[in-house]
Amino acid sequence: MRSVLAIAGRELRSAFESPVAYAVIGIFVVASAGLFFLVGLPVGRVPLPSLWEGGEANLVVLFAWLPLSLGLLVPALCMNSWTEERRAGTEELFLTYPLRVGQIVLGKFVAHAALVGLLLLLLVLPVAVTVGQLGDLDWSTVWVGLGGAILLGAAYVALALWISALASDPLVAFLLGSLALLSLWLLRLVVEVFPASLAGALDRLTPAARFLGSAARGVVDLRDGLYFVSLIAAGLVLNAAVVERRRDA
Amino acid sequence: MRSSRMARRTRLGSSMRCRSGRASSGLLLTTLLVLGVVIEVDRLVGRVPSARVDYSEDGLYGLSPVTARVLGQLEDTLSVHAFFTAEIESGRAAIEKARVEAQLEELRALAGGRMLVDVRDPSVDSQAELDARTHGLQARPVQAAQGTGLSRQLVHRSLLLRYRGRTERVAWADPWTLEADVVGAVARMLRDRRPRVGWAGERFDSDPRSSWQLGSFHGLRRQLGRRLDLVAVDSAELEAGEAVPEDLDALVVVQPLAWHPRAVFAVEQAIQRGTPALLLLDSVQMHAHAEGQRAVHAMRGDPPSPTGFEALTRSWGAPLVPGHVWDAAWAGERGVLVSQLGADGRPTGSARREELRSPAIVEVARDGMSATFPPTAGLEGIAFGWAQPFAEAEPPEGVTRLDPIHSSDEAWVVELVEALVKDASVLEARTATLRRDPRVRSALATVLTGRLPSPFRRGAPAPLDLVGGSGTSAETTDEPVLDAASEARVVLVGDADFVRDPDPYELLPGLEPRALLLFENLLDWLLADEDLISLRSRLPRARPLRDLLEEELDAEGLLDAGLHDTVAELSDRARRRADAERRAEAARWSLMAAPVGTSLGVVLLFGLLWNQRERRRR
Numbered sequence: 001m002r003s004v005l006a007i008a009g010r011e012l013r014s015a016f017e018s019p020v021a022y023a024v025i026g027i028f029v030v031a032s033a034g035l036f037f038l039v040g041l042p043v044g045r046v047p048l049p050s051l052w053e054g055g056e057a058n059l060v061v062l063f064a065w066l067p068l069s070l071g072l073l074v075p076a077l078c079m080n081s082w083t084e085e086r087r088a089g090t091e092e093l094f095l096t097y098p099l100r101v102g103q104i105v106l107g108k109f110v111a112h113a114a115l116v117g118l119l120l121l122l123l124v125l126p127v128a129v130t131v132g133q134l135g136d137l138d139w140s141t142v143w144v145g146l147g148g149a150i151l152l153g154a155a156y157v158a159l160a161l162w163i164s165a166l167a168s169d170p171l172v173a174f175l176l177g178s179l180a181l182l183s184l185w186l187l188r189l190v191v192e193v194f195p196a197s198l199a200g201a202l203d204r205l206t207p208a209a210r211f212l213g214s215a216a217r218g219v220v221d222l223r224d225g226l227y228f229v230s231l232i233a234a235g236l237v238l239n240a241a242v243v244e245r246r247r248d249a
Numbered sequence: 250m251r252s253s254r255m256a257r258r259t260r261l262g263s264s265m266r267c268r269s270g271r272a273s274s275g276l277l278l279t280t281l282l283v284l285g286v287v288i289e290v291d292r293l294v295g296r297v298p299s300a301r302v303d304y305s306e307d308g309l310y311g312l313s314p315v316t317a318r319v320l321g322q323l324e325d326t327l328s329v330h331a332f333f334t335a336e337i338e339s340g341r342a343a344i345e346k347a348r349v350e351a352q353l354e355e356l357r358a359l360a361g362g363r364m365l366v367d368v369r370d371p372s373v374d375s376q377a378e379l380d381a382r383t384h385g386l387q388a389r390p391v392q393a394a395q396g397t398g399l400s401r402q403l404v405h406r407s408l409l410l411r412y413r414g415r416t417e418r419v420a421w422a423d424p425w426t427l428e429a430d431v432v433g434a435v436a437r438m439l440r441d442r443r444p445r446v447g448w449a450g451e452r453f454d455s456d457p458r459s460s461w462q463l464g465s466f467h468g469l470r471r472q473l474g475r476r477l478d479l480v481a482v483d484s485a486e487l488e489a490g491e492a493v494p495e496d497l498d499a500l501v502v503v504q505p506l507a508w509h510p511r512a513v514f515a516v517e518q519a520i521q522r523g524t525p526a527l528l529l530l531d532s533v534q535m536h537a538h539a540e541g542q543r544a545v546h547a548m549r550g551d552p553p554s555p556t557g558f559e560a561l562t563r564s565w566g567a568p569l570v571p572g573h574v575w576d577a578a579w580a581g582e583r584g585v586l587v588s589q590l591g592a593d594g595r596p597t598g599s600a601r602r603e604e605l606r607s608p609a610i611v612e613v614a615r616d617g618m619s620a621t622f623p624p625t626a627g628l629e630g631i632a633f634g635w636a637q638p639f640a641e642a643e644p645p646e647g648v649t650r651l652d653p654i655h656s657s658d659e660a661w662v663v664e665l666v667e668a669l670v671k672d673a674s675v676l677e678a679r680t681a682t683l684r685r686d687p688r689v690r691s692a693l694a695t696v697l698t699g700r701l702p703s704p705f706r707r708g709a710p711a712p713l714d715l716v717g718g719s720g721t722s723a724e725t726t727d728e729p730v731l732d733a734a735s736e737a738r739v740v741l742v743g744d745a746d747f748v749r750d751p752d753p754y755e756l757l758p759g760l761e762p763r764a765l766l767l768f769e770n771l772l773d774w775l776l777a778d779e780d781l782i783s784l785r786s787r788l789p790r791a792r793p794l795r796d797l798l799e800e801e802l803d804a805e806g807l808l809d810a811g812l813h814d815t816v817a818e819l820s821d822r823a824r825r826r827a828d829a830e831r832r833a834e835a836a837r838w839s840l841m842a843a844p845v846g847t848s849l850g851v852v853l854l855f856g857l858l859w860n861q862r863e864r865r866r867r
Contacts, residue, residue, distance in 0.1 A: 231287060
């Protein structure tokens with residue numbers, strides 16, 4: 001565990017030293033707040049009005065945007081994780097450490113998941129406090145939604161790290177990662193055009209549907225929790241498999 | 250030597266390629282395997298009994314305590330026969346079906362073994378098809394995308410519930426209303442029999458194709474007929490001396506116009522016998538008039554008793570006012586057709602649809618609905634058209650009066666406007682004139698409970714005999730009259746248009762979902778079925794944002810319009826209003842900037858401290 005935390009610390013240090021992380025965080029916070037307060041969610045079966053237009057004290061729109069905005073943010077934060085190691089030649093050195101690949105992968109995951117979690121806290125809580133001043137906000141829904149968003153972010157991190165391990169270049173990692181995560185978001189919008197037998201399964205397997213169907217409404221569902229945990233585990237196992245393969249090659 | 254080195258290099262290269270190829274295929278295999286495991290885990294988890302906890306304050310996404318209470322009353326097995334088409338082409342319909350099945354599973358788990366669910370597919374099982382058809386459960390057409398076009402499939406998604414030899418059906422299992430539908434059906438089966446509700450005021454044989462005939466409430470009757478036995482009570486028979494049937498669980502009187510005192514007496518005596526009653530008293534009957542463009546005119550029953558119930562409501566301490574409410578604050582907005590005029594000022598024969606805000610349509614806000622009276626407690630609001638108020642009065646001894654729905658504080662009671670005014674400036678001018686009069690917050694519905702005194706205690710009105718010519722309103726008979734005979738429950742509503750069949754061209758509200766909800770809630774309250782009310786009225790609590798502009802205007806004292814302001818005062822008000830609007834806009838932007846600034850500030854501060862520390866450490 002100590003090795004995992006040491007790797008996580010190293011990852012966090014390198015993240016905070018890079019101006020990219022600050023730029024990404026800044027853009028994410030400003031864009032998310034702007035969409036929430038001024039734009040609303042004009043896509044989907046039920047378009048949602050912005051906070052001022054809807055006139056209701058809730059964070060529905062903020063949560064509704066998260067599967068999409070995290071689909072861009074997380075690959076941006078994770079794109080360097082493996083590709084940069086490889087470019088700088090530190091990956092080979094890293095893999096010679098007396099550590100198991102699983103520990104390295106887990107360390108990177110913990111660091112990025114913590115970063116995304118902190119970022120979500122920084123986005124959701126100040127907005128919730130503002131909305132709470134404007135009306136009678138349901139704080140239970142905010143807390144459950146925040147927890148669900150962190151789980152969603154963690155699942156996205158696991159998948160984005162796997163893609164970063166597969167990619168040869170940070171830009172490719174970002175593009176592939178965002179494409180994969182945005183496809184998962186888009187899938188939910190177009191799931192109805194699939195044959196019925198596939199539509200049900202795809203709807204169940206879409207992270208956005210899991211998050212928006214329960215946690216974003218203030219509902220804790222054990223099945224959704226297990227789903228996210230299995231998605232994280234899958235991402236980590238695949239990530240470890242890719243790194244193992246490179247070490248063996 | 251050279252060739253052997255070359256051969257060795259080739260062997261090494263091919264061995265590496267081979268190893269790399271094996272690794273790639275191994276990786277692909279691992280990926281597929283892991284994804285397969287995720288899908289399988291998801292499938293297995295789907296079988297785990299639901300462990301959902303709804304932590305939201307509104308509690309809309311979990312099963313209600315009422316559901317647990319109603320299902321807890323089951324003493325025998327409840328059989329739920331689900332007629333579901335298994336192979337559905339439409340993705341959306343398939344997802345909805347999956348949600349319905351999940352909810353049925355939750356209900357089954359909650360019923361603790363006293364609920365059996367049996368799913369059959371009528372599209373492949375002829376016996377299931379026969380069973381569904383026998384109970385009037387039909388497939389509905391559902392559209393699905395097929396290639397670049399659309400296909401249409403008949404889909405079954407209905408439920409048949411059986412309990413102790415009684416059956417109830419849910420014609421279309423909708424995931425959004427399933428809980429209320431199933432639990433409502435169970436509650437009805439737990440009763441001894443279907444409630445019998447008398448329906449007076451509209452003839453049952455009126456043409457269902459027309460929504461503009463007097464008393465056209467076909468949509469409402471159709472909805473009620475699914476869960477109640479509606480019994481026609483003919484006002485002509487009541488006038489002729491017949492009594493309201495005694496075996497009714499409740500009586501509904503819809504928009505009576507100039508009823509004969511004998512018919513009113515019959516209704517009043519039914520109430521005296523203990524039959525709960527819902528009276529929709531509305532003497533203003535709008536009707537279409539097709540001269541040139543479609544217009545709406547009003548007519549009413551004969552004064553001094555346009556409905557026939559005026560004297561009765563007076564004696565109960567809730568006098569029906571012969572006028573309608575003009576509500577400036579809660580004026581309802583509706584689309585109306587305005588005929589177009591040509592250059593010569595004559596109608597061109599074409600019409601344009603315009604939004605009109607009319608104070609004659611009272612869009613009762615949540616503030617206007619009682620939060621303590623169960624039928625209105627969970628409702629967001631209701632729209633009444635040309636609603637008649639009930640005047641404030643002291644109820645008789647032993648009678649309690651509660652006004653659960655009322656207008657805003659900025660309302661007046663006005664004489665009936667003969668024709669529908671479609672000119673917004675005319676409406677505004679009338680409101681401006683009315684502002685000189687004191688404002689009245691009017692009761693638009695009232696509930697009376699207790700022993701009601703009978704206005705007919707001195708003698709029952711004689712029956713109307715059109716052939717013999719007897720039965721004028723002054724004549725009485727010496728037959729026995731019940732007076733304060735039992736505990737009564739009466740709901741009076743000063744409008745009937747809210748449950749009329751909707752018409753796309755009219756200004757009147759018509760039967761909207763919230764109107765049906767209010768009506769059913771009132772009826773269930775009369776039938777003492779408050780469980781169903783609380784289940785049906787599960788709506789999210791209104792959480793309106795502060796109105797920053799209103800706060801600024803209030804601070805400036807600009808909310809009360811000064812009717813007699815001078816030009817200078819008006820100009821000053823306009824300037825102050827513009828200032829208030831600017832301040833409200835600034836407040837709005839500062840509120841938006843606050844969370845963004847806080848987040849960015851924290852990130853920036855953290856970044857500075859972190860980098861400083863790292864630099865020092867190095």
